[in-house]
Every structure is written in structure tokens, then in C-alpha cells.
Amino acid sequence: MADALSEASDLSGGEESQEEDVLTPAELIARLEEAWLNEKFSPELLENKSELVECVMEQLTHMEENLQRVRKGDLKASVHRMEIDRIRFVLSSYLRSRLQKIEKFFPHVLEKEKSRADGDPSFLSPEEFAFAKEYLANTEVYLKAVALKHMPPNLQSVDMLKAVPEPCLDSFVFLRVKERQENILVEPETDEQREYVVDLEEGSQHLMRYRTIAPLVASGAVQLI
Amino acid sequence: MFCEKAVELVRELHRMSDGQLPAFNEDGIRQVLEEMKALYEQNQSDVNEAKTEGKTELIPTIKFRHCSLLRNQRCTAAYLYDRLLRIRALRWEYGSVLPTTIRFHMCAEELEWFNQYKKSLATYMRSLGGEEGLDITQDMKPPKSLYIEVRCLKDHGEFEIDDGTVILLKKNSQHFLPRWKCEQLIRQGVLEHVIS
Numbered sequence: 001m002a003d004a005l006s007e008a009s010d011l012s013g014g015e016e017s018q019e020e021d022v023l024t025p026a027e028l029i030a031r032l033e034e035a036w037l038n039e040k041f042s043p044e045l046l047e048n049k050s051e052l053v054e055c056v057m058e059q060l061t062h063m064e065e066n067l068q069r070v071r072k073g074d075l076k077a078s079v080h081r082m083e084i085d086r087i088r089f090v091l092s093s094y095l096r097s098r099l100q101k102i103e104k105f106f107p108h109v110l111e112k113e114k115s116r117a118d119g120d121p122s123f124l125s126p127e128e129f130a131f132a133k134e135y136l137a138n139t140e141v142y143l144k145a146v147a148l149k150h151m152p153p154n155l156q157s158v159d160m161l162k163a164v165p166e167p168c169l170d171s172f173v174f175l176r177v178k179e180r181q182e183n184i185l186v187e188p189e190t191d192e193q194r195e196y197v198v199d200l201e202e203g204s205q206h207l208m209r210y211r212t213i214a215p216l217v218a219s220g221a222v223q224l225i
Numbered sequence: 226m227f228c229e230k231a232v233e234l235v236r237e238l239h240r241m242s243d244g245q246l247p248a249f250n251e252d253g254i255r256q257v258l259e260e261m262k263a264l265y266e267q268n269q270s271d272v273n274e275a276k277t278e279g280k281t282e283l284i285p286t287i288k289f290r291h292c293s294l295l296r297n298q299r300c301t302a303a304y305l306y307d308r309l310l311r312i313r314a315l316r317w318e319y320g321s322v323l324p325t326t327i328r329f330h331m332c333a334e335e336l337e338w339f340n341q342y343k344k345s346l347a348t349y350m351r352s353l354g355g356e357e358g359l360d361i362t363q364d365m366k367p368p369k370s371l372y373i374e375v376r377c378l379k380d381h382g383e384f385e386i387d388d389g390t391v392i393l394l395k396k397n398s399q400h401f402l403p404r405w406k407c408e409q410l411i412r413q414g415v416l417e418h419v420i421s
Binding site: 053057078081082085086088089091092093095096099103127128130131134135138139141142143145146147148150151152155158163 | 254258261262265294295298299301302305306309313332334335337338341342344345346348349352353359360361363364366367368370371404405
């Protein structure tokens, strides 16, 4: 797929986005794929990458425009068409898995957002935040209207934070190491075991609890696979 | 036994395979609510009696009734919430218009929730990227090829593809169409992907 994707960049050759760090289209797509895989396999919602999403959307629009100029029946056109389809799939799939997590864990996601310090980057993009708030309000209104308001006065509210399951950070994930890490503390699995440290060599692959390596996923030192 | 009705509601959904939406059990919900009302009233009067006359032997009964109340509340909420999740999945499967058979199984408030959800989702998708946004309910599967062979399962009328050609989707006719145009129609059951 990587070959084909770099093809895509030829079409819009040189039209990199004008963000602070200038990326070639191929790099842009590589970043998207990285974000996509991480989001797909991590049990919790990761930091939003709205800038990246915007760049890819721009890129797609460029490619669509360029395609309009290609004459009908050209073989090149269908190859590029395929490229656009593939990129759009990855992008949609990425945004879809984020939205799914937001819906699944909405009270926790909103709680995290609320307790975030002012300077910290937000996990949700403004659009996702609006969506999550609407989802929460909508669901509360619904539960109230159908059943809760008919219940005895002391039982008319449900604590969403307790009622909706939290993301399971202890689930296991496969990962590939991109930057060598030393002294990662691994918690014991059973009572007999003691905790121990491991070094993660660059390029090696591991199966570990998400909780152990969550900061490394956030910093981009490891890639979930 | 208390709570039996409420547990029955949860069981009802549990028995259904994933993604199926049984008819809204209004009667069941009503019975649970009635039971809760009765329990609550009994508790109120017992609490008064325990307070005024100092009957401490009533306290375990009160506690038991309260637990039953909590359990009833929890089961009802679980029933309703699970239905919402199923309804949500329908939005992704059928698009924004649901088939009448399914709408028939939903209560008025559920339809209201569905409409709200639809709106939130649409607002979100419109806000993505450029002017027209991005429909993320499309492209559900990784694309394998540009064009696919499809067969019409029902009459759908005329259908325009990107280059402006209009084709007539007639029952049992077979077409070779761009995949990204047919995905939704396939999910709606208008077209069938022919795998040779």
C-alpha cells in the first residue's frame, strides 16, 4: 500500500500543506496511518489530530480537483481514483473509531475534558466535544422521559459515570517500538510474580498491557499494531 | 418475587441476537414502574412507623425494599440504554431513514432520540474538513477494486453516477458500477454485490 500511496503524492506534487512543519504528501499519509492504527487498537481515546485530518482533507480535495482535469478513460485516472478511495477509507475509519469510543465512553470522555488543566492539549476536537455533549444530553433526556421521571423521587437520576463502563486500560495490545526505551516497569501478572523492568529495542514487537505503555503511545515512541 | 419483571426485560434483549431490535416493551416497563411505586409507598409508611413508634425490626425490610428499588432502576436503565445502542447501530447500517418495520418497534421517545442522534452526527460530519464535510458512514470496508458487479434486488429508478451517465436500476438487472456509489444501496438491500 505504501508504494501506491506515494503515487498519490505525485498527482498533487509539491502542493504540501502550509502548516508549520511542512510535510510531503507521502509523509502526511504515513502520519495518518500511524494515528489510525494507534486509535484503532488503543482501548482509550487518544489525543485528537484535527490538524492532520484537515491536511488530509485538503489533500483529498486537491486530488479530486486534479482528477477532473484528466481526460476521460485515461488509465492514470482510475489508479488515482483508487488512491483517493483508499485514503478516504483510512481517514473515515480513523474518525469512525474515535467517534465510536466517544459514544461508548461519553461520560468519562467528558469528565476527562472537564478536569483537564487549561494549558493541556484537548483530547477532543471542538466538533467532537460538541458531539459528545449533545450525545450525553440527548441520552439523559431520553432516559428521563421514558422511565426515570416515573420513578420514586429519590431514584430519578442515574449517575452516568458509574453506569457507563470505563475503557479497560489493562487490555493487552501489540506494539512495535520506534524509539529504543529503557527500564519500562512491567507489573506482575500473578501473585507469585514480582514486577520487573524491560528494555524495548527499536524495531522489536511486544504484547503488553496498554496501561504500561500508554505514555509511549502518546509520545509516538511506540506504534500499536 | 420483586424485580422479576425488570430482569425479564434485560433477558428479553439478551436473548435477541446482536443488532436486532425487538418491539418496545411498554407493558413491561409499566409493570416495573408500578412495582417500584408500590415498594416506595410501602417503604414510606414503614419508615414513618419505624420513626414514630421506634419499631427497629422494620429496618431490614425497608433496606430490602430499597435494594429492590435500586435493582429495578438499574435493570430498566440497562434495558433502555441497550436499546439505544442497537438503534445507534441502525443509523450506521440503514442511513438516516429507517425502514418502517423497524420504526414500528420503537417508542416515540426512541424516535426522538434517533432524530437527535442523526442531527448530532450530521453536524459533526459536516464540520469535518472542507465545505461539504466528509460522510464517515461511507467507506466502511477497505476498498479492493474500483468497480464492482452488482445485481438489483428491487426497482430503484434512475441512478446517476459521477461522470453524469444515468442508469436505470431495474429489478434483476446487473451493472458494473463504481464501488463508492453503491455502498449505501448495498447496505439498504437495493443492490447485491455479485461475487463471481
